[in-house]
Amino acid sequence: xxxxxxxxxxxxxxxxxxxxxxxxxxxxxxxxxxxxxxxxxxxxxxxxxxxxxxxxxxxxxxxxxxxxxxxxxxxxxxxxxxxxxxxxxxxxxxxxxxxxxxxxxxxxxxxxxxxxxxxxxxxxxxxxxxxxxxxxxxxxxxxxxxxxxxxxxxxxxxxxxxxxxxxxxxxxxxxxxxxxxxxxxxxxxxxxxxxxxxxxxxxxxxxxxxxxxxxxxxxxxxxxxxxxxxxxxxxxxxxxxxxxxxxxxxxxxxxxxxxxxxxxxxxxxxxxxxxxxxxxxxx
Numbered sequence: 001x002x003x004x005x006x007x008x009x010x011x012x013x014x015x016x017x018x019x020x021x022x023x024x025x026x027x028x029x030x031x032x033x034x035x036x037x038x039x040x041x042x043x044x045x046x047x048x049x050x051x052x053x054x055x056x057x058x059x060x061x062x063x064x065x066x067x068x069x070x071x072x073x074x075x076x077x078x079x080x081x082x083x084x085x086x087x088x089x090x091x092x093x094x095x096x097x098x099x100x101x102x103x104x105x106x107x108x109x110x111x112x113x114x115x116x117x118x119x120x121x122x123x124x125x126x127x128x129x130x131x132x133x134x135x136x137x138x139x140x141x142x143x144x145x146x147x148x149x150x151x152x153x154x155x156x157x158x159x160x161x162x163x164x165x166x167x168x169x170x171x172x173x174x175x176x177x178x179x180x181x182x183x184x185x186x187x188x189x190x191x192x193x194x195x196x197x198x199x200x201x202x203x204x205x206x207x208x209x210x211x212x213x214x215x216x217x218x219x220x221x222x223x224x225x226x227x228x229x230x231x232x233x234x235x236x237x238x239x240x241x242x243x244x245x246x247x248x249x250x251x252x253x254x255x256x257x258x259x260x261x262x263x264x265x266x267x268x269x270x271x272x273x274x275x276x277x278x279x280x281x282x283x
């Protein structure tokens with residue numbers, strides 16, 4: 001299906017076409033694309049259509065609905081629509097909260113600690129690796145035996161593939177404190193890679209947040225869910241958060257973005273009192 005032929009000018013999305021694409025994204029991913037973001041939706045679909053050689057929205061629509069090739073192409077389109085700017089150690093107060101939690105649990109532990117973190121919307125992996133480098137530094141510095149693991153998930157399989165590679169451009173080093181540079185290796189003038197002793201603590205996979213309420217036996221000490229809830233409407237945000245509660249160990253932390261939801265409450269959760277953060281602890 002891929003083509004290098006010149007492309008004809010593709011007309012804008014009609015009102016009906018916009019509704020059809022917006023409804024598909026809401027149905028499959030829970031993501032809301034309001035009318036004011038119609039041009040964003042249009043530009044992302046256009047750019048992907050041009051790459052694979054389509055000039056008509058209907059033809060491309062039919063392609064993504066068809067079989068294995070269509071599913072693979074849908075994954076590519078989702079990547080364009082959902083992967084946004086990210087960085088290492090984004091929002092320091094939230095990382096400080098997790099750091100304090102890990103240190104406190106090591107101090108209280110009477111046996112070797114097993115500490116598990118879930119980066120819910122890891123995009124290309126920067127958030128997950130940040131959590132891992134921080135946890136590694138804390139565990140290595142403490143006299144008590146403590147181990148950690150980080151799971152990173154995202155709805156975009158191309159983004160997860162990049163996370164697994166753990167190779168990043170050097171411009172991303174600006175947000176990584178020098179104390180963590182022992183966990184990276186520069187591979188060229190432009191790129192660096194996360195070292196294996198961190199990578200072996202990681203697991204990445206594709207996960208759709210609409211599936212969060214399906215039964216699961218997996219439990220985490222920290223569920224880190226930032227910069228993703230904003231793409232859902234209020235009711236879906238609350239359903240997602242309610243579902244994430246079930247993934248927490250006792251005394252586990254749910255860390256979300258400060259401005260992503262207002263007035264959410266859960267009978268099993270208590271608000272954490274730390275400035276410039278929005279987090280809850282399982283009672």
